[in-house]
Amino acid sequence: MAEQSVTAPNAPAIGGIGNLTKRLFVKLGILPFLLFIAMVVFSLLSENFLTLQNLMNVLRQSVYLMIVALGQMMALLTGGFDLSVGTALALSSVVGAMVMAAIFAIAPDMVWLAIALGCLSGILAGVTIGIVNGAGVAFFNVSPFMVSLGMASVGFGVALYLTGGVPVYGMPRAFSDTFGYGALLGIPAPVFVAALLAIALYVFLYRTPQGRYFYAVGGNPKAASLSGINTKATLFYTYVLSAFFAAVAGMLLTARIDTGEANIGASMPLESIAACVIAGVSLRGGVGRLESVVLGALFIGLIQNGMNLAQIESYLQTVVLGILLILAVIADQIRLRYVASLKN
Amino acid sequence: MLNSINKQQGREEAGVTPLPLLQTQAITKDYPGVRALDGVDFELLAGEVHVLFGENGAGKSTLISILAGANQPSSGQISYKGMPVTLASVHDARSLGISAVFQEFSLISQMTVEENLFLGAEPRRAGLLDRARISREAKETLDELGFALRPDQRVDQLTRAEQQMVEIAKAFRSELQVLILDEPTASLTTHETDQLFELIGGLKKRGVGVIYITHRMAEIRRIADRITVLRDGRYIETVEAADATEDDLVQLMTGRVVGAIFPELNLNAPGDVVLDARNVTTNDGLVVDASLTVRAGEIVGMAGLVGSGKSEMMQACFGALAIRSGTVTLNSQGITGHTPKRNIRDGFLYLPADRRHEGLMMMRSVRENVALASLDIEPFSKGIFINRGGEKRAVEALTTRLNLSPPLIERTVEHFSGGNQQKVMLARALTRNYDLIVFDEPTVGVDVGTRASIYEFIVELARGGVAIVIISSDLPEILHLTTRAYVFYQGRTQAELQADQLTEEKVLAHFFEKEAC
Numbered sequence: 045m046a047e048q049s050v051t052a053p054n055a056p057a058i059g060g061i062g063n064l065t066k067r068l069f070v071k072l073g074i075l076p077f078l079l080f081i082a083m084v085v086f087s088l089l090s091e092n093f094l095t096l097q098n099l100m101n102v103l104r105q106s107v108y109l110m111i112v113a114l115g116q117m118m119a120l121l122t123g124g125f126d127l128s129v130g131t132a133l134a135l136s137s138v139v140g141a142m143v144m145a146a147i148f149a150i151a152p153d154m155v156w157l158a159i160a161l162g163c164l165s166g167i168l169a170g171v172t173i174g175i176v177n178g179a180g181v182a183f184f185n186v187s188p189f190m191v192s193l194g195m196a197s198v199g200f201g202v203a204l205y206l207t208g209g210v211p212v213y214g215m216p217r218a219f220s221d222t223f224g225y226g227a228l229l230g231i232p233a234p235v236f237v238a239a240l241l242a243i244a245l246y247v248f249l250y251r252t253p254q255g256r257y258f259y260a261v262g263g264n265p266k267a268a269s270l271s272g273i274n275t276k277a278t279l280f281y282t283y284v285l286s287a288f289f290a291a292v293a294g295m296l297l298t299a300r301i302d303t304g305e306a307n308i309g310a311s312m313p314l315e316s317i318a319a320c321v322i323a324g325v326s327l328r329g330g331v332g333r334l335e336s337v338v339l340g341a342l343f344i345g346l347i348q349n350g351m352n353l354a355q356i357e358s359y360l361q362t363v364v365l366g367i368l369l370i371l372a373v374i375a376d377q378i379r380l381r382y383v384a385s386l387k388n
Numbered sequence: 389m390l391n392s393i394n395k396q397q398g399r400e401e402a403g404v405t406p407l408p409l410l411q412t413q414a415i416t417k418d419y420p421g422v423r424a425l426d427g428v429d430f431e432l433l434a435g436e437v438h439v440l441f442g443e444n445g446a447g448k449s450t451l452i453s454i455l456a457g458a459n460q461p462s463s464g465q466i467s468y469k470g471m472p473v474t475l476a477s478v479h480d481a482r483s484l485g486i487s488a489v490f491q492e493f494s495l496i497s498q499m500t501v502e503e504n505l506f507l508g509a510e511p512r513r514a515g516l517l518d519r520a521r522i523s524r525e526a527k528e529t530l531d532e533l534g535f536a537l538r539p540d541q542r543v544d545q546l547t548r549a550e551q552q553m554v555e556i557a558k559a560f561r562s563e564l565q566v567l568i569l570d571e572p573t574a575s576l577t578t579h580e581t582d583q584l585f586e587l588i589g590g591l592k593k594r595g596v597g598v599i600y601i602t603h604r605m606a607e608i609r610r611i612a613d614r615i616t617v618l619r620d621g622r623y624i625e626t627v628e629a630a631d632a633t634e635d636d637l638v639q640l641m642t643g644r645v646v647g648a649i650f651p652e653l654n655l656n657a658p659g660d661v662v663l664d665a666r667n668v669t670t671n672d673g674l675v676v677d678a679s680l681t682v683r684a685g686e687i688v689g690m691a692g693l694v695g696s697g698k699s700e701m702m703q704a705c706f707g708a709l710a711i712r713s714g715t716v717t718l719n720s721q722g723i724t725g726h727t728p729k730r731n732i733r734d735g736f737l738y739l740p741a742d743r744r745h746e747g748l749m750m751m752r753s754v755r756e757n758v759a760l761a762s763l764d765i766e767p768f769s770k771g772i773f774i775n776r777g778g779e780k781r782a783v784e785a786l787t788t789r790l791n792l793s794p795p796l797i798e799r800t801v802e803h804f805s806g807g808n809q810q811k812v813m814l815a816r817a818l819t820r821n822y823d824l825i826v827f828d829e830p831t832v833g834v835d836v837g838t839r840a841s842i843y844e845f846i847v848e849l850a851r852g853g854v855a856i857v858i859i860s861s862d863l864p865e866i867l868h869l870t871t872r873a874y875v876f877y878q879g880r881t882q883a884e885l886q887a888d889q890l891t892e893e894k895v896l897a898h899f900f901e902k903e904a905c
Contacts, residue, residue, distance in 0.1 A: 250774075251773045251774050251776075252769075252772055252773055252774060253763035253764055253768075253769055253774060255774075256756065256759075256760075256763055256774065257763075259749070259752060259756070260749055260752075260756070260760055263749030263750070263751055263752050264745070264746075264747075264748065264749045264750070266740075266745060266746040267740075267745075267746055267747050267748055267749060267760075268749075268760070269708070269728060270706075270708060270728055270738060270740055270746060270747070271728075271732070271760045271761040271816070272727075272728050272729040272730075272731070272732035272733070272761050273729065273760070274727070274729055326751070328751075330749060330751050330752060331751050
């Protein structure tokens with residue numbers, strides 16, 4: 045970001061503000077503009093918006109979406125998408141909470157064993173959904189839309205069935221204290237986990253050959269295959285990773301609300317795809333940067349927070365989010381046209 | 389009917405001073421930062437085939453897109469039958485009788501032939517589609533053109549050649565005066581090409597002017613009346629096809645004397661057998677009981693019609709197509725049924741014919757595209773991590789060696805010309821020490837200048853001891869570039885020809901041998 049904002053202003057000597065805006069838009073996409081507009085609008089609407097305390101809140105509230113969006117990004121990069129992220133999140137929450145509560149009830153002394161096993165089984169339950177998605181997409185050539193839509197229904201049904209629709213209680217206090225409200229060096233635990241995951245994924249995507257292969261498979265599956273890349277395995281990893289990220293977010297969210305819930309995460313598919321698309325991840329696959337997706341998730345968190353402060357009703361917030369998503373896709377198309385006109 | 393009357397008048401006048409059917413004067417087209425066309429004068433007479441000739445990026449495509457109304461000139465004048473006209477859209481051009489068949493078809497593949505023919509101009513009765521009239525008129529048009537197509541067949545069930553016919557038939561919906569064809573034979577078989585040329589001959593007789601873009605000398609010789617050469621967006625010269633030699637044209641096009649496009653081979657004696665494929669049959673039946681061997685340091689050609697199995701044979705050896713029976717060995721090790729991944733690691737690379745759909749990630753950078761197949765070895769990676777610096781240096785060295793233009797390795801591949809995209813793909817051959825490299829149609833859609841450097845590149849690899857296979861539909865490539873060739877026919881190795889037998893007649897004889905029997 046820093047590097048781009050330095051080079052961009054001195055690049056075009058020709059044209060006025062309009063041309064400069066156009067070039068910035070082509071270079072950075074729609075996100076910086078939306079962020080700027082949102083900042084201005086919400087600071088005007090509420091004086092509490094632009095405070096350090098509130099911005100910290102935004103960060104803390106957006107990490108769950110951010111983690112899910114990182115997984116969603118993997119699916120989009122390979123030219124698919126994952127509609128079952130919400131379900132993976134809910135299922136991990138329910139299974140994790142149930143296992144944790146059960147072990148805690150049997151052995152109240154072994155708090156950390158209960159937490160560890162609970163988290164592990166919760167994440168495993170979520171990953172199972174990714175395994176089915178991945179197998180469907182990679183080995184049976186089913187469209188990602190169908191598999192993940194089907195699995196969203198399956199997972200949601202299982203989560204409801206397991207809990208009977210009732211929230212799961214009885215987890216050790218330490219779980220919520222540590223992963224929900226705890227902090228390390230002044231950084232809230234969920235933020236800490238999200239940062240670790242983002243860094244790990246960054247290294248994986250941009251510093252290892254397999255990371256590059258996700259882009260290659262999304263860019264041109266046939267070319268990737270003829271270049272000696274195992275495209276089936278790559279697609280399989282994609283959906284497993286996507287579900288893994290959703291499941292981790294599920295466990296963190298469980299710690300935050302201190303209950304296992306089958307109904308959390310319903311808005312995650314839309315919000316995570318929106319975060320990615322606003323951040324410039326191409327729906328055609330092969331294009332998108334992790335840093336931008338992190339910003340995209342923060343942006344959505346910022347919008348939600350700003351609308352809360354401005355006392356906009358939650359029903360209307362859904363409307364705004366949908367509109368933003370569509371705007372982002374339109375903006376992406378316009379940008380492609382500009383790119384063509386500038387490059388030709 | 390109207391059409392032919394117009395034409396007769398045109399020809400009578402033409403007896404004295406032929407009035408151009410279509411003419412451009414000082415056409416210029418500017419894109420931001422680039423001048424694609426610079427004051428181009430061009431004229432097309434009624435009843436002639438006028439070939440546009442030039443390297444990729446010379447401005448041919450821009451010129452025809454302007455003539456077809458798909459693009460507007462920045463300045464300059466277009467005249468049609470002596471009258472200045474503005475072609476604001478494809479629709480405008482069509483209503484004047486100017487139709488273009490571009491390389492990318494404008495057909496809806498899920499619709500039938502007749503639905504496509506009348507798309508956007510459907511005859512109606514009482515506000516509803518007049519289906520009877522559509523199929524009647526579609527049949528008339530197809531019959532008139534002599535196309536053996538069923539009007540009710542879905543377009544996605546047709547071969548590419550048949551789709552091309554539909555596209556041409558579409559051009560006939562309005563009274564055709566000018567037909568623009570952009571490399572129409574790129575994916576046609578010889579037989580289909582003959583059919584197309586027959587049609588063009590018929591059009592000429594009716595006084596239609598044909599603008600034809602091609603890179604193939606043989607086609608120019610067969611159908612061209614005049615040739616206009618463009619270079620770097622500028623008009624160079626218009627010559628009579630009968631007087632122009634191949635060398636003349638190449639010289640006009642490249643602006644320099646190119647003695648021969650093909651380099652001297654001067655190869656060392658072939659070494660050990662590198663690839664040995666025996667009795668290979670594929671699951672899809674496109675290759676049947678085919679056998680071949682390739683030795684180190686030799687260039688083996690694979691000739692045959694499109695669909696003869698020559699390309700499929702090498703894909704099967706490479707592991708991109710499933711093999712039902714037969715064996716493949718590489719350096720005496722069995723590799724039957726191995727994946728492309730494993731073959732690449734064992735030193736066997738296949739570079740596909742269709743760079744856009746099978747070769748390159750168009751929206752990614754040159755660097756990523758070149759390094760793709762070798763990210764698991766040094767200097768591209770170190771341990772489990774990618775070595776960014778090593779990758780950058782290696783790719784820079786390779787692109788410099790191949791004269792990539794512009795030499796920007798972070799630029800996305802889609803912004804390069806066809807020839808330079810091909811160089812990006814070929815650069816993969818140098819990222820590892822391969823023992824065997826298969827080039828599938830290495831010069832399709834590539835201009836002559838780049839072609840020469842690609843040939844030089846391939847021959848250098850062979851001199852270095854690499855076993856090379858060239859799959860080509862371009863006969864001169866087989867004749868001049870290979871030391872031995874196999875001819876494929878209906879999935880079988882029909883013949884193996886040694887260097888002294890590599891003549892046009894001998895190779896062509898085997899293309900159809902079995903049909904003749």
